[in-house]
Amino acid sequence: MMDNKEEESKDDRLFIYQIETKQQHNSNNDYQYDLTTTQTNDIDDSLKEKNIIKRSESKKKKRSHDDFEHGQGEDIIYTENELKCKVKKELIVICTRLGIQSSINQLKDTIIQQIIKHQNDQQEFKSKMIDNNPLLDYNKGSLEYSLPWPIIRRIISQLWQESSICTCYYNQQIDNLIKENQNTNRFIYQKWPLCLMLWNESRMKCPMHTYHYFNDLDPSTNISKLIASTSNQKNKWRFQLLTISKRINQFISSRYLDNVLLRLNQDTLNHLNNQYCPIKTPKVLLLYNSNDLTFIGDQNTTIFNQVEKLKIHRVDLKPPNNKILPKIFKNIKSITATYSNVLGHLQYDRLCQKQFLSSFKNLTSINLQSCQHFNYNRDVFLTALTKITTGGGITKLLLPIDWCALPIDLDTKLADSIVNSNIIPPQQMPNLKTFHFYNYQMVGYTFIDTNLTTIVDHSHNGCPNINPFINNIPPTISTIKLKSGDEILKPLLACGLLIFNINKVLIDSIYEMTDQMINQFTKIGYKYHGATFKSPTTTKRQFTFIKSIPTAPKITKTKTLTISTTKKTTACSTNQRVITNSNNNNNNNPTLPFYLIEKIIKYSWHRYYCTCEPETNQNDSLFKKCQQLCNAKSKCPIHKNSAVLNLIKRITFKSSQVTNIQSKFTNQYCLLGKSIETLTLDIDDANSDLKFPQLDHYSNVSRLTAEIYQAEDSFPLLVEFKSLTSLDISQIKMYPNGLVMEELIDGLKDMSLKKLYFCENQIPESIFEDSSLSRSLESISINVNDMLTYTPRLFNLPKLRHIRIINNNHQTPFYKDLLTKNFGFPSSLPPGIQKISTNDAICTKICIHNPQVKELVYLEIVLILSVPRGFI
Known part of the structure; x- marks a missing residue:
């Protein structure tokens, strides 16, 4: 102190x-x-x-x-x-x-x-x-921004969900004309551009197909048998998001790549177990054409532990498959089967046996509705269900249609647990919320004394029996699903949807939405909210109509391009609200650099600022309306450089219509031919005379594919297309007349082609000589049996980056042992080759010895996309 x-x-x-x-x-x-x-x-x-x-x-x-x-x-x-x-x-x-x-x-x-x-x-x-x-860090170099991971995750989720909704619609009048004259191809070719012109701007704002329209891609359409797609494109461009970063790859794989269709074999299992496979946690699996599962043995099948819904189609359930299947998919909660007469009756009968069903401990849903002419005893199956014990009991039970023709008396315990079924009478199931029916089933039955919220109508061939019970629907029902919407829609509209409390109408259809259908629902107070595709393998879609107050505006012909579905605007405002709310969150989350965020924004951004709003009069002629549309597009900042006629850029010449169509598009007053960029010549008639009297009309043709029966006389014509950058004549046979082939090759030497797929995928030796062709080629096709000879000569093509290795006869090549043992096979390719396409699985092993190859495409598998190296 x-x-x-x-x-x-x-x-x-x-x-x-x-x-x-x-x-x-x-x-x-x-x-x-x-x-x-x-x-x-x-x-x-x-x-x-x-x-x-x-x-x-x-x-x-x-x-x-x-x-x-x-x-x-x-x-x-x-x-x-x-x-x-x-x-x-x-x-x-x-x-x-x-x-x-x-x-x-x-x-x-x-x-x-x-x-x-x-x-x-x-x-x-x-x-x-x-x-x-x-x-x-602005003084240290490039300036970057970063966002918290929750915001990035919401951006990706919003992008994926909104781009899964299609709001496209077409003109009903032209649609009817095309369907009535669908056998007259020339009529369809004349009306199809007009059909694309009407409501074009509204379709360009579609969340699902905006990417297609602004990148000159053709979205899937289905109006007539000639203008129809066999499968939905399912927005393949979205898979580019997988390559942004590992974290985004993991998020998309686990969240959105969970609905898988596959044929289970050894190659498929190897692909799924690959660490670079984008399919990580499948939850819904459609298994088809899998007759032998004994190859699995003790292999790793943990990827199937996440599967909750299993759908089987043409799967053999005979022993030992009936024991292997529950072992692989042991955690499923739902099983759906489609019956096929090809396999016989014994295999699918095991679905109804107690031993098979009891092996799934978590099973709560059984759907056998698509099993027609099922010969198994109905009462035996229902008795077996009462004896099996699952986690929460059977909550969904859809029996085969034939079994539901007569009333069924359910066990009390089973009836109390069911909430989704097609069994009549529905009154015996007190907790039933969703009921499936056919029109003939409901004769003599009603929905009175039920607590239903959703009814699903599977009726076909119209609704002659819909009136007796449509007015007796209880007020608890808020949703109706029409599985055969094309036949049931008209009588349902005639009954009037306003007489009962239906808030949502879901309609399955294989055809496109039209303006007339939207207007019909608008009159009775329902707003169109777009369509979603039911499956990536079909064009079947589900239209969504929701009751709106006040009534949504009707689409009128006086404002052709101003009225569009408001789904896009809603998505924009929702995005802004999500980002605003997310900015208030805690910033202690991991962030991504700016270049990753820039990629996300580029993929998700759509062009909203279109000013194509022509003022038209309903009494004006069609020519005047088209002229007003062109004037409006010339002032639009987005479309001012695009002409209406440029919507058609691909034309296929087939043998039966080649004369009429060719004479039309080669007319000097026809402007359509000048906009064609891709030309396919498919002439299988020996008597067809292939001529182009006005060849200058095809001055913009850059890609030419020829499949001609007698190609020898047509070879001089192929070299007349001076603007070509891609020529595919791989389907044409090599002719023994060497003089004609030499003239064709000499003509090609002076052209600056980037892609050349020669006859039968063979390569003329003179192509490797120094010429304009050899200096410009970037992609060629090679026959598998010519790999030994021409691989060293590929170094003479300085810009070569892609080769197609084709096995024409689909036979095992003679070099299989050489490639497998890596002995004597010239596996070293030029360093510039970064992509290989092949229909021969053995040739894929070339990539092992060529690390510069970043992309591998297997041409025979349609469902596999072209993805970067490491995902195959």
Whole structure:
């Protein structure tokens, strides 16, 4: 205590002495300024020099309290030695400026430690919040931004969900004309451009197909048997998101790549177990054409542990498959089967046996509705269901249609657990919420005394029996699903949907939505909310109509391109709301750099700012309406460089229509031919005469594919298309007439082709000679049996980046053993080759010896996309 007091007294005396010294120094300065002029000048000069030296030394040696007065105190970093040189009162002043609680009674060392700790905490905070902030790195190079992971995840989710909804619709009048004249191909070719013209701008705002329209891709359409797609494209462009980063790949794989269709064999299992396979956690699996599962053995099948819904189609359930299947898919909750007469009756009968069903411990849903002419005993199956014990009981039970023709008396325990079924009468199931029916089933039955919320109508061939019960639907039902919407829609609209409380109408259809259908639902108070495709393998879609108050605006012909489905605008506002709310969250989440966010925005951004809004009159002629549309498009910032006629760029010439179509598009007054970029010649008739009298109309043809029966006479015509960059004549046989082939090759040498797929995928030796063709080729096709000969010559093509290795006869090539043993096979390819396409699985092993190959495409598998190296 005495030492502390003595130290404090010394500090006080030292502080007073400094103040007195400073006052004395100021008085001396005042005295000096009273001297004579000559003396003052000399003294002032010397004093100025001394003061400058003292000030510079004082700035280097010590910190002044004046720094705090000028707001610089918080930026000063004191060392421990500097603080020890200061008196306690100076330390207290520093603590006051830094916001540290201190008192004169504290020890000097304690105050110093508080200051040091405060400085260290401030430095650590700044390093987290400022030093690592890319916004402050503008002077270090490129400026980057970052977003928290929850916002990025919401952006991707919003993109995926919105791009799964199609809002396209077509003109009903032209649609009917095309269907009525679908056997007259020339009529369809004339009406199809007009059908594309009407409501075109509305379709370009479709969340699902905007990417297609702005990249000159053809979305799947289904209007007539000629203009129809065999499968939905399912937005394959979205799979590019998998290549952005590992975290986004994992998120998309687990969230959206969970509905899988596959044929289970050894190759498929190897692909699924590959660490680069994008399918990580499948939850819904459609298994088809899998007759032998014994190959699985003890192999790893843990990827199937996440499957909750199993659908089987043409799967053989005879022993031992009936025991292997429950072992693989042991955690499924739902099983759906489609019956086929090809396999016979015994295999699918095992679905109804107690031993098979009881092996699935978590089973709650059984769907046998698509099993027609099922010969298994119905009562035996229902008795077996009452004896099996599952986690929550059977909640969904859909029996074969033939079994539901007569009423069924269910066990009380089974009836109490069912919430989704097609068994009549429905009143015996007190917890039933969803009921499936056919129109003939409901004769003599009603929905009275039920708690239904959803009814699903599977009726076919119209609804002759719908009127007796449609007016007796209870008010609890809010949703109706029409599985055969094309036949049931008209009688249902005639009954009037406003007479009962239906809030949502879901319609399955194979055809496109039309403006007339939207207007019909608009009149009765229902708004169209787009369509979703039921499966990636079919074009069957589900239209969604939701009751809206007030009534949604009707599509009118007087405003052809101004009215569109509001789904897009809603998506935009929803995105803004999501981002605004997410910004208020805690920012302690991991972030992604700007270039990854830029990719996400590019994939998800759509062009909203279209000004194609022509003012038309309903009484105007069609020609005048088309003219007004062209004028509006010429002023639109997006479409001002696009002509309406450029919507058609691909035309196929087939043998039966080649004469009429060719004469139409080669007419000097026809402008359509000039917009064609891809031309396919498919002539299988020996009597067809292939001529192009107005060849200059095809000046923009850059891709030509020819499949001609008698190609020898057509070879001179192929080299007349001077703008070609791609020529595919791989389906044409090599002719023994060497003179004709030499003339064709000589003509091709002067062309700057980028892609050349020659006859029967063979390569003429003269192509490797130095010419315009060899210097420009980027892609060629090679027959598998020519690989030994031509692989060394591929180095003569400097720009080659892609080769197609084709096995024409689909036979095992003679080099199989050489490639398998890696002995004697010239596996080294030019370093510029980055892509290989082949229909021979053996040739894929070439990629093992060529690490520069980043893309591998197996041509025979339609469902597999072209993905970067590492995903195959």
